[in-house]
Amino acid sequence: MSRTLTFHIFRYNPQDPASQPHLQDFSLEETANMTLFIALNRLREEQDPGLMFDFCCRAGICGSCGMVVNGRPRLACQTKTKDLPHEITLLPLPVFKLIGDLCVDTGSWFREMYTRTESWIHTNTPFDPTKEEARMDNAVAEAIYEMERCIECGCCIAACSTARMRPDFLGAAGLARIARFALDPRDERTDRDYFELIGNDFGVFGCMGLLACEDVCPKNLPLQNQLGFLRRKMGITAIKQLFRKD
Amino acid sequence: MERYHTDLLVIGAGLSGERIAVEAAEAGFDVICLSIVPARRSHSSAAQGGMQAALGNCAMGEGDCPDVHFEDTVKGSDWGCDQEVARMFVEAAPIEMRRLAHWGVPWNRVVPGKSCYFKGGELFEKYEKEEKAGLITARSFGGTAKWRTCYTSDGTGHAVMCTMDNRCAQLGIRVLDRKEAIALLHDGERALGAIVRCLRTGALEVFLARATAVCTGGFGRLYRATTNAIICDGAGAAMLLDTGRVPIGNPEAIQFHPTGIVPTDILVTEGCRGDGGTLLDVDEYRFMPDYEPAKAELASRDVVSRRMIEHMRKGKGVPSPYGEHLWLDIRHLGDAHISTKLREVDEICKHFLGIDPRASLIPVRPTQHYTMAGIRTDKTGAAYGLAGLFSAGEAACWDLHGFNRLGGNSLAETVVAGGIIGRHIVEYLQGTPAPTFPMALVEAEVARQQARIQDLISGRLGRENVFTLRGMMQDALMEGCFVFRNDAGLRACIARLQEVLERTSRLGLRSSGLGANPELAAALKLPGQVRLALCIAAAALARTESRGSHNREDYPERNDRDWLKRTLAYWDEGASLPRLAYEEATAVFELPPGDRGYGGGKIIPADPAHIAAKTRRPHSAC
């Protein structure tokens, strides 16, 4: 019943002058309910303690463990070996800078995205601790949360051909971030403000709409809808800009 | 070597760390936040339930106020908490929730009209008032008199973490990820910053700061079975213990949860049992009614965890490649219920076990869940022992939770304490001149850390395997210092941990140690982790009573006469056991010790004159 799994794992340590990029083979006996989290940790503890990979929550919540599993970007912690063939190829996510083996630098990419999208509420109202909170319709709160569910795993970026061609493309995660704030009544930015940020080729007009991003998103974010929403919004804003006099 | 200077160094970019950073940056100070992982991946993002604050907006929270929240918190703590801290916390919590709303948290809001809810498997109705429409609403959580837990759908921690990190980005705070602090810099009087290993390159870096805040989270990973993230490893707390000056408060106060799934110990909610789920053994026999005829699976977390272990000890556990477990059975709840009310559980089963809980049993076992234990601070968040050093969040023992924290109070603590302590840090920075950094001392500490790394790589001191020793430490705590504790078990646990500690002096790597090498990271922190584990076990052995989640089989009573006090564990250089000292649990009683009203157990009362002398304000419910 139990299978022997063969892993082909990308190895390269940029900090080791002797290291060359290559695929290394490992074999491991499969156990019940095995996930890639369990498998990779066993490989590290039992076979190669230098093997680099990232896990944090191991519960599909934090977005640390994106990697390319048999050709598809996904969260390793919620990938069960029993859903995979006995040959398993693991590669680091493309687009992001490689740190070593399966680790990539999603942190720097996303921090830069926060700055580029100005990923925060823009408001001139100061907080008044003596006042009741501003009211919000629960449906609005839920719509915002729906977009806020992004865990910044980078899978959508890794799957996106535009992002692979142009490193400055904001990607589905970046555009979804704009959509999140555009939905939020607390944010006082106008369509024109958003247009300044994403009405260009590294924003909505760079997207080719093939939707590889939505297919791989482990949180099933409605990326397709949001990209469409932004494109329409920005399209209209672009037309308005053309006729603007100032 | 890279060297950074800043006013405030915050080690940890979870909710507590970033909340402090925001407070200091708003006051105009330069702040750097460090984190092992990108900030939003911090463990705070895993908290799904919510944050307690007595806003009293929803129907089931009507009549709530800070006084009721205070009472729940003190009772929950089994009178182990600092009541002045609890008072500050409950008063500030509602304002903090509103502040978070202002910054962007999409809290769920009150929807007026009729709706239904489940309690103990039964359906009830409630009516939300029109005049409360659109205010922050709340849900129910264990151990509270009112519905008080503010939430955003099934991802409160995640949503608040996003907002806080956005706020940091807005303020231009340098939040640096893949930076792991490995030693605190101090001159014996004052904290000066930290030595940090960059987890991109492996290089050591020096961070010099006028004040340092340690917000490194809980330390569940000292145990083999824990709901905590991989990075909740205790190294931050151990780093302060290693100074010899800063004590760990109540190290024995560790909370457990009855239902983590096997193998990965991901938490499945109490709701499963609340809604009628049962626990079965290897023979698929429902055993809880034999132990707890009245409440069965609905007994408190502590009690259910203990009964599960007891039953497994009788040989009734289900063997598996990952150790023994029991079964959680929710099959009979049916598809309609599982796909709506227990959707999260359904998803966890699907993603991590590949099973359908409508048809299959769920493998579960009790697991570590929360550390009330932590770096001991005063009310302002200042750590004992060194000036310019602060701590907040799960890493700290501020001490809001005493011997048992209420669900929803810890996530709220991160932001409420972060705000309060952040303001005290601002005062400290405003009132204290910058130190002159003794560079010789800094260089010496860097050299000491570099030598440790060299020794690990060269194997000069031995070739002990870090993963083997770490496993031994985790097993020692699981066996001797878990849900059940007794004299013999704790002594055996301590002996094993001392052996592990001794062997850690001979650690050597099997890999190259170059770059972001994970074996080196593990080896650098293990000795500190084992010392921290020894603090837990030694303090548990010394405390000859049962209080909150500290359960001594040989001392089942809560002993207010002798143990209404907090443990302080210090580690003297070269020692093989911590030095234990004690202080009073609280300087002032608002709510004198009494019965919690749940959990049962006998109480040995304190001297009434002593309690009366310290009771300040007669507690009045609002």
Ligand SMILES: Cc1cc2nc3c(=O)[nH]c(=O)nc-3n(C[C@H](O)[C@H](O)[C@H](O)COP(=O)(O)OP(=O)(O)OC[C@H]3O[C@@H](n4cnc5c(N)ncnc54)[C@H](O)[C@@H]3O)c2cc1C
């Ligand atoms: C599964 C689960 C569910 C929970 N649900 C709830 C809930 O619903 N309600 C509730 O109130 N509580 C809940 N809790 C508890 C609560 O989530 C935590 O207590 C809280 O989030 C801790 O926040 P923190 O800021 O103290 O630490 P964390 O969020 O853990 O952050 C720690 C930070 O320190 C950094 N760090 C650690 N060590 C180092 C180092 N050496 N150098 C540099 N950086 C370091 C980490 O990278 C991270 O950024 C839950 C806990 C678990 C395990």
Ligand code: SF4
């Ligand atoms: S739809 Fe746009 S963002 Fe998504 S993968 Fe295609 S190009 Fe990238």
Ligand code: SF4
């Ligand atoms: S949008 Fe989805 S795939 Fe992209 S980073 Fe967010 S969670 Fe990951």
Ligand code: FES
């Ligand atoms: S480890 Fe957090 S999502 Fe996989």
